[in-house]
Amino acid sequence: MASQRKLPFWADAILLPGLNLLAAFLVSGLVIWGLGEDPFEALSLMIDGAFGFEEGVGYSLYYATNFVFTGLAVSVAYHAGLFNIGGEGQAMLGGLGLTLAVFLIGDASPVFAVLLAIVGAATFGAAWAFVPAYLQAKRGSHVVITTIMFNFIASALLAYLLVGPLQRPGGQMPESADFPDGASLMHLQDLFEVIGFSYESGPLNLSALIALLCAFAVWFMLWRSRFGYELRVVGQNHDAARFAGISVTRMTVIAMMISGALAGMMGLNELLGEQHRLLGNFTLGYGFVGIAVAFMGRNHPVGIVLAAMLFGALYQGGAELAFEMPNIQRDYIVLIQGLVILFAGAMEHLFRDPVEALFRRVGQRRAA
Amino acid sequence: MEFFTDLILLLDSTLRTATPLVLAGLAGLIAERSGIVDIGLEGKMLAAAFAAAAAAAVTGSPWAGLGAGIGASVALALLHGWVSIAQRGNQIVSGMAINIAVAGLAPTLANFWFRKGGQTPLLDDEARFSAITLPFADALADVPLLGGLYSELLSGHNLITYLTAAIVPLVAWMLYKTRFGLRLRAVGENPEAVDTAGISVTLLRYQAMIITGVLCGFAGTVLSTGLGGGFIRDMSAGKGYLALAAMIFGRWKPVPTLLACLLFGFVDALQGRLQGVDLPLIGEIPVQFTIMLPYVLTVVILAGFAGRMQAPKASGIPYEKDH
Numbered sequence: 001m002a003s004q005r006k007l008p009f010w011a012d013a014i015l016l017p018g019l020n021l022l023a024a025f026l027v028s029g030l031v032i033w034g035l036g037e038d039p040f041e042a043l044s045l046m047i048d049g050a051f052g053f054e055e056g057v058g059y060s061l062y063y064a065t066n067f068v069f070t071g072l073a074v075s076v077a078y079h080a081g082l083f084n085i086g087g088e089g090q091a092m093l094g095g096l097g098l099t100l101a102v103f104l105i106g107d108a109s110p111v112f113a114v115l116l117a118i119v120g121a122a123t124f125g126a127a128w129a130f131v132p133a134y135l136q137a138k139r140g141s142h143v144v145i146t147t148i149m150f151n152f153i154a155s156a157l158l159a160y161l162l163v164g165p166l167q168r169p170g171g172q173m174p175e176s177a178d179f180p181d182g183a184s185l186m187h188l189q190d191l192f193e194v195i196g197f198s199y200e201s202g203p204l205n206l207s208a209l210i211a212l213l214c215a216f217a218v219w220f221m222l223w224r225s226r227f228g229y230e231l232r233v234v235g236q237n238h239d240a241a242r243f244a245g246i247s248v249t250r251m252t253v254i255a256m257m258i259s260g261a262l263a264g265m266m267g268l269n270e271l272l273g274e275q276h277r278l279l280g281n282f283t284l285g286y287g288f289v290g291i292a293v294a295f296m297g298r299n300h301p302v303g304i305v306l307a308a309m310l311f312g313a314l315y316q317g318g319a320e321l322a323f324e325m326p327n328i329q330r331d332y333i334v335l336i337q338g339l340v341i342l343f344a345g346a347m348e349h350l351f352r353d354p355v356e357a358l359f360r361r362v363g364q365r366r367a368a
Numbered sequence: 369m370e371f372f373t374d375l376i377l378l379l380d381s382t383l384r385t386a387t388p389l390v391l392a393g394l395a396g397l398i399a400e401r402s403g404i405v406d407i408g409l410e411g412k413m414l415a416a417a418f419a420a421a422a423a424a425a426v427t428g429s430p431w432a433g434l435g436a437g438i439g440a441s442v443a444l445a446l447l448h449g450w451v452s453i454a455q456r457g458n459q460i461v462s463g464m465a466i467n468i469a470v471a472g473l474a475p476t477l478a479n480f481w482f483r484k485g486g487q488t489p490l491l492d493d494e495a496r497f498s499a500i501t502l503p504f505a506d507a508l509a510d511v512p513l514l515g516g517l518y519s520e521l522l523s524g525h526n527l528i529t530y531l532t533a534a535i536v537p538l539v540a541w542m543l544y545k546t547r548f549g550l551r552l553r554a555v556g557e558n559p560e561a562v563d564t565a566g567i568s569v570t571l572l573r574y575q576a577m578i579i580t581g582v583l584c585g586f587a588g589t590v591l592s593t594g595l596g597g598g599f600i601r602d603m604s605a606g607k608g609y610l611a612l613a614a615m616i617f618g619r620w621k622p623v624p625t626l627l628a629c630l631l632f633g634f635v636d637a638l639q640g641r642l643q644g645v646d647l648p649l650i651g652e653i654p655v656q657f658t659i660m661l662p663y664v665l666t667v668v669i670l671a672g673f674a675g676r677m678q679a680p681k682a683s684g685i686p687y688e689k690d691h
Contacts, residue, residue: 139670149667156659334472338466
């Protein structure tokens with residue numbers, strides 16, 4: 001029944017995501033209206049907060065950097081047919097690996113510490129994804145449930161470390177000591193200044209460029225390498241993969257570990273770029289935002305970068321909105337997230353089927 | 369004797385903490401038996417917990433709370449049903465979307481209505497399903513052994529906990545002894561056969577989702593108006609996922625699912641009792657580690673004992689008629 005004929009590229013890549021987003025925003029707007037506020041005023045406040053001034057843009061892109069990491073993480077697993085909702089826990093463990101690396105050699109060599117921190121973040125994130133991946137591949141334990149459990153476990157583990165062995169000496173808060181001087185990623189505004197150009201971009205830092213590099217690497221891996229092809233085959237059809245001699249077990253584990261490594265690198269932006277210490281709750285649900293970003297971006301790195309920027313703007317604009325409208329708090333952004341996942345991820349057919357039918361009819365008329 | 373008292377207290381809180389798990393576990397069971405995977409138990413529970421606490425706070429009646437909780441939960445269940453049945457959408461993604469949307473919407477509404485930073489006001493005793501003392505519980509308390517069992521362990525729970533004890537056999541009876549139950553099990557295994565017999569797959573699955581919604585409504589209501597005295601942000605704390613794991617461990621069958629939920633409830637009760645206790649040899653376990661226990665147990669169960677379980681064959685697969 002479904003047409004084999006593909007939609008033109010622009011309809012698939014722009015029109016459909018646009019319609020999904022519009023539907024999600026429409027519902028979100030209705031909620032704002034229900035809360036007794038003016039949706040259009042809210043929208044303009046958000047746009048103003050996200051793009052209206054230099055630091056706003058900086059913050060939007062800063063949040064977007066987090067979401068590129070977590071969005072890529074979700075999508076790599078998704079291409080292998082796995083739904084990794086453990087980005088939150090993997091990011092926490094990544095932050096831990098990063099912190100340990102920094103404290104290990106930060107005093108001796110800050111530059112080397114930053115490099116080791118990147119490796120530490122990726123390794124710990126990957127390791128945290130390994131157990132659920134292995135259990136899924138070998139024991140058939142549902143990866144969605146186990147990764148969620150690993151989020152809770154990671155959160156408790158971090159809470160323990162930050163009021164115990166890793167707590168700032170003499171401190172009361174669940175946070176580590178400050179990183180040694182120099183063991184951080186440069187703010188882009190400082191970099192701009194070096195090249196004689198002034199832009200107050202707030203906390204935006206070199207991690208943004210690392211995130212873009214990761215996006216390119218993921219694209220190359222998935223669509224330009226034999227490994228990525230095999231990964232996608234596993235995601236499409238286990239039997240076909242086995243028939244072609246691809247080990248589903250091995251691919252499941254590797255895909256999840258790459259996914260975990262990407263989620264783990266979120267700490268580069270938050271911790272190494274801005275906070276310069278490990279905080280108990282630094283992930284703030286950004287791992288879950290990755291799900292919305294991946295679906296919105298149609299699981300393609302370019303789409304993910306764009307969707308991450310959209311969500312970065314939503315988070316920054318939402319913070320300003322919460323400041324201006326007392327009935328709307330930051331929780332509201334979480335609702336938008338859920339709606340985007342619903343419309344872009346689960347209700348794909350809602351717009352795809354009518355649009356395909358429309359194109360078919362137009363096509364037939366042209367042919368006639 | 370002190371050990372005996374401790375044990376009774378532990379089992380008493382096991383029954384308490386297991387109540388929402390059993391209800392949610394049965395909810396997941398009905399959904400999956402009909403062929404719909406429902407990872408959104410968590411969101412439905414949270415929505416019901418909020419709606420129940422809000423309605424109970426406004427009206428002062430726990431029954432209004434129960435009604436609102438069930439209403440909210442059934443609405444979400446039907447949304448998930450519509451996405452899964454009519455839209456042929458990805459059921460895992462839909463469930464997750466509902467969980468996230470509710471985690472955002474509930475505190476937003478709580479803040480809008482009550483201005484308490486995303487919580488609902490503390491409920492009075494009259495607005496809650498509070499402890500019910502069974503007949504003669506006080507009189508029998510002094511009878512050795514049995515008196516303690518009766519007055520401490522069996523007496524003093526809230527109404528929904530007692531209802532749950534009745535719901536388990538009711539669900540088992542419905543599933544195995546009624547025509548509806550037979551059809552429900554069939555539609556999760558082989559929807560084509562059900563369709564060929566002239567029975568509507570769509571209708572059966574929507575009916576299953578309504579039952580799922582009602583059960584999750586009870587589970588959420590007991591969280592905020594039975595066990596707790598109001599709605600708190602993220603108060604479901606992963607219980608929906610624990611219930612799913614318990615259901616898998618219970619092989620999609622009501623009584624084994626009940627036992628698995630009791631095990632989870634026991635571990636949860638145990639972790640509460642272990643906090644701050646000096647154990648022989650080990651010493652005092654940091655509270656963060658005892659909190660992990662139910663989550664670690666879930667992973668161990670899914671990995672070790674559950675093994676490769678046979679889920680209902682058609683669960684998670686949208687049904688499409690051939691044309």
